[in-house]
Every structure is written in C-alpha cells, then in structure tokens.
Amino acid sequence: MILPLKLEDVFFVAGGRVIIERISAEISAGPSTIILGANGAGKSVLMRLMHGLLAPASGKIVWRSNDTARLQAMVFQRPVLLRRSALANVTYALKLARVPHAERERLALEALESVGLAAFARRPARVLSGGEQQRLALARAWALHPEVLFLDEPTASLDPTASREIERVIQAFDAAGTKIIMATHNLGQARRLGDEVLFLHQGRLVERAPVEQFFSRPASPEAAAFIKGELPWV
Amino acid sequence: MEGLIHAARSALRLIFSGDATLGGIVLLSLGVSLSAVLVATLVGLPLGAAIGVGRFPGRRAVVVLLNALMGLPPVVVGLFVYLMLSRAGPLGSLGILFTPTAMVIAQTILILPIIAALCRQAVEDAWTEYEEQLRSLGATGVSAALTLVWEIRFSLLTAVLAGLGRASAEVGAVMIVGGNIDGVTRVMTTTIALETSKGDLPLALALGLVLILLVIALNAAAAYVKDAAQRRYG
Numbered sequence: 001m002i003l004p005l006k007l008e009d010v011f012f013v014a015g016g017r018v019i020i021e022r023i024s025a026e027i028s029a030g031p032s033t034i035i036l037g038a039n040g041a042g043k044s045v046l047m048r049l050m051h052g053l054l055a056p057a058s059g060k061i062v063w064r065s066n067d068t069a070r071l072q073a074m075v076f077q078r079p080v081l082l083r084r085s086a087l088a089n090v091t092y093a094l095k096l097a098r099v100p101h102a103e104r105e106r107l108a109l110e111a112l113e114s115v116g117l118a119a120f121a122r123r124p125a126r127v128l129s130g131g132e133q134q135r136l137a138l139a140r141a142w143a144l145h146p147e148v149l150f151l152d153e154p155t156a157s158l159d160p161t162a163s164r165e166i167e168r169v170i171q172a173f174d175a176a177g178t179k180i181i182m183a184t185h186n187l188g189q190a191r192r193l194g195d196e197v198l199f200l201h202q203g204r205l206v207e208r209a210p211v212e213q214f215f216s217r218p219a220s221p222e223a224a225a226f227i228k229g230e231l232p233w234v
Numbered sequence: 235m236e237g238l239i240h241a242a243r244s245a246l247r248l249i250f251s252g253d254a255t256l257g258g259i260v261l262l263s264l265g266v267s268l269s270a271v272l273v274a275t276l277v278g279l280p281l282g283a284a285i286g287v288g289r290f291p292g293r294r295a296v297v298v299l300l301n302a303l304m305g306l307p308p309v310v311v312g313l314f315v316y317l318m319l320s321r322a323g324p325l326g327s328l329g330i331l332f333t334p335t336a337m338v339i340a341q342t343i344l345i346l347p348i349i350a351a352l353c354r355q356a357v358e359d360a361w362t363e364y365e366e367q368l369r370s371l372g373a374t375g376v377s378a379a380l381t382l383v384w385e386i387r388f389s390l391l392t393a394v395l396a397g398l399g400r401a402s403a404e405v406g407a408v409m410i411v412g413g414n415i416d417g418v419t420r421v422m423t424t425t426i427a428l429e430t431s432k433g434d435l436p437l438a439l440a441l442g443l444v445l446i447l448l449v450i451a452l453n454a455a456a457a458y459v460k461d462a463a464q465r466r467y468g
Contacts, residue, residue, distance in 0.1 A: 048366075051370065053366055053369055053370060070372065073370065074366075074370045076366065076367065080363060080364055080366070080367035082381070082385060083385050083467040083468065084467070092371075092381075093371050096371050096372045096373050096377075097371075097372065124466060124467045124468055125468070126467055126468025127467070127468040140371075
C-alpha cells in the first residue's frame with residue numbers, strides 16, 4: 001500500500017507565477033477523487049506534483065511507502081505512444097517495470113483485451129484513432145496493475161462515443177480496486193466517475209466534498225459559480 | 235555551343251562504356267565519403283542524442299558551437315588536417331597524408347557536426363513530446379535516450395544523408411589532404427576541378443553527371459523510406 005498520499009503546504013511556482021498555492025490534503029485509498037476546476041486552476045500541475053513529474057517549490061508530498069514508482073501510473077490528455085505495435089507499447093511499459101520477459105506478452109494481451117483492443121494488438125499504435133489510442137494508453141497503465149491511476153482530462157479531446165468507452169474502462173479500474181485520481185472540467189463526467197471532489201480555483205484548494213454534496217450544496221461561492229457555468233473572475 | 239554538345243556526347247559515352255578511369259574515381263569517392271559518414275554517424279548520433287536529452291552547465295554554448303560548426307569551410311578543415319598530418323605536424327609520424335585515410339579523416343571532421351547537430355535537434359523535439367510519458371513509465375537517462383533515437387530513426391536518416399551529401403560534394407578538404415594524385419586520391423570533385431582547368435570537359439562533365447545522379451538517387455531513396463515509414467508507423 002502506497003496510500004495515503006499527504007500534501008503539506010505545497011507551493012509550485014513557474015515563471016515567477018504561483019501556480020499552486022499552499023495546498024494541504026490527504027488522499028486515501030478507496031473513493032475516486034476528482035480534481036475539478038476551470039482551465040488554469042492548476043489541476044494538471046497538481047496531478048504532476050503528486051505523480052512526481054514536477055517537484056514542489058516548497059512543502060511536502062509524502063506517500064506512505066517510499067518505493068512508489070511502479071505502483072502509480074498516469075494517463076495524459078493526449079496519449080504519447082511509441083512508433084511500434086499496440087502490443088509492443090504495452091510490453092515496453094512492462095519491461096521498464098522489470099516484469100520478466102516471459103510474462104510480458106501474456107500480461108499485455110490481457111490488458112489489451114480488457115480495453116477492447118485485442119484485435120489491434122499487431123497494429124502500429126500511431127495509426128489508431130484518437131479514442132483507440134487513449135484506450136491503448138489505459139491498457140498500458142492497466143498492465144502495470146497500479147495502485148493509483150492518475151488521469152489528466154483523459155477524454156478532453158475525444159468525441160462522446162470514445163469518451164464513454166474511456167469512462168467504462170476507468171470504471172473497470174475502479175472496480176478492480178485501483179485508486180482513481182482524475183482531473184477534469186467536465187461536470188457530468190465528475191458526477192459519473194467521482195466519489196469526492198477537490199475543487200481548485202486559481203491554484204488554491206477551495207473546497208473538498210463528496211460528489212453529491214459538492215454539486216447540490218457547494219460551500220464556496222467560486223464552486224457555486226463554476227457549477228452554474230459562470231466565470232467567477234468576470 | 236558545338237563544343238558543349240560534343241563534350242556532353244563524349245561524357246555519355248564515357249559513362250555508358252564503363253570507362254575504367256571513371257569507374258575507379260567514382261568508387262574511390264564513394265569509399266571515402268561512405269567511410270566518413272559511417273564514422274561520423276557512429277560518433278555523431280550518440281553525441282547529438284546526449285546533448286539533446288542531457289542537462290549540464292554550458293549546454294547552450296555547446297549547442298550554439300555545434301550549430302556553427304555545421305558551416306565549417308572545407309578548405310579550413312583541409313588545412314587543419316594537413317597541418318596535423320604533415321611531416322612536421324603532431325601526427326606526421328603516421329605517414330598518412332595524401333592517402334584516402336587522410337581524406338576520410340578530413341570529411342569526418344567536416345560532417346560530424348552536421349550529423350550531431352541535426353540529431354540533437356530531432357532528439358530534443360522528440361524529448362519535448364515524450365518526456366512526461368517516458369518519465370512516468372520510469373525510463374530515464376540512457377534508456378530514455380535509446381528509446382527516443384529508435385522512435386525518430388527515420389528522421390535521423392535525413393541527418394545522415396545530409397552528411398553524405400556534404401561529404402561527397404565538397405572539394406576543398408580532400409584536395410588539400412589527398413593531393414589529387416592520379417589513381418590514388420583522385421575523387422569526383424577534385425577531378426572535375428582539375429579536368430575543367432585543363433580543358434578536358436568530357437571527363438569533368440561525365441563525373442558531374444554521375445555525382446548529381448547519385449545525390450538525387452540517395453535523396454529519393456531516403457524520401458521513399460521516410461514516407462513508407464510514416465504510413466506504416468504513423
């Protein structure tokens with residue numbers, strides 16, 4: 001178990017601008033966590049800080065166990081796939097995770113099967129459609145059996161059908177016991193997939209609440225305005 | 235005009251009759267330039283990849299210098315290698331001045347910066363796209379660099395070809411360190427220069443045609459490979 005993840009007074013600064021301002025939170029196993037907020041609120045940066053792709057300017061980000069690298073995976077808004085077959089993209093990740101050679105192909109095929117891409121295993125990854133590429137990115141994460149899965153607006157550039165398929169796979173992750181931490185600005189998706197909401201506004205954690213409560217009785221004016229689709233800075 | 239037509243006819247006759255002198259010159263040219271490309275590629279690709287992915291103090295200066303060296307004047311390289319290899323020079327004891335080996339050395343120095351700089355640029359562009367994904371999967375350092383180089387293998391073909399084009403077309407460096415000795419160090423470009431000043435236009439013209447056709451054929455082949463790869467791998 002690498003959870004809970006604790007953030008203590010985390011700041012992140014880029015180009016002289018404060019992107020993340022004094023965020024403290026404890027993320028525990030179980031409920032799917034949705035990071036909600038407008039563009040530029042700091043959602044992606046916060047996820048990258050948690051995942052370890054960025055280092056905080058100050059403050060602490062502590063997992064329960066130190067050896068977290070292989071136990072967390074991340075799926076980005078635009079999947080970055082290698083110029084090789086779909087199957088080879090998954091086995092590549094398994095190789096980096098030091099999975100023995102003999103097991104890689106079987107695990108990779110299982111993962112492709114679980115996202116409905118088994119038939120495309122030998123196809124070059126980069127010529128798949130956008131939705132298929134994103135499902136392949138999910139399969140790559142699936143094969144690693146991570147304890148925590150970060151998703152950064154995974155459906156932002158996909159059409160509704162492809163988005164539904166992605167959501168189905170995310171629910172399967174959840175059902176298999178993987179902790180979901182997802183950034184989105186899609187309110188419907190947050191309701192469908194989330195158990196709790198972290199609402200960011202201009203780099204600050206303004207509100208944290210169970211999904212139902214957040215949408216029916218938002219405690220902060222910023223969250224209320226965001227839900228109503230108003231722009232609080234106008 | 236009649237002289238020109240006559241020269242062109244004789245040139246074509248030389249090419250299609252399989253003239254031994256002409257064949258020898260073409261083969262030596264290819265031998266020298268391909269050897270130089272081989273050495274420059276073996277050194278230049280890893281060097282370019284390392285600079286592209288690496289972060290070290292003075293990196294910007296190194297990149298600027300490398301780009302500047304792409305425009306090295308061949309005669310200056312020739313002069314430098316000449317000074318090194320001449321009897322009084324530090325490497326004079328090797329006794330390789332006025333041999334094909336000296337020509338390979340000069341051309342290698344000339345095209346190494348081209349191959350390294352183009353590789354550096356390609357790797358750096360790819361790194362921007364792949365960095366987060368590769369770090370997320372746990373690929374770092376040499377392993378990440380190797381993955382990148384393999385990803386952009388078809389772009390690197392262009393870099394290698396640019397080197398070959400430069401090597402086979404330059405005249406200044408091989409003239410100085412090779413000495414243009416008949417049957418020993420006489421290559422296409424030096425022969426063209428010599429025969430033109432002697433007034434033997436057919437041989438000069440024939441070699442010029444062969445040189446241009448070779449360059450076109452190589453570039454066409456590379457373009458074909460790149461297009462085919464693009465369609466196949468995306």
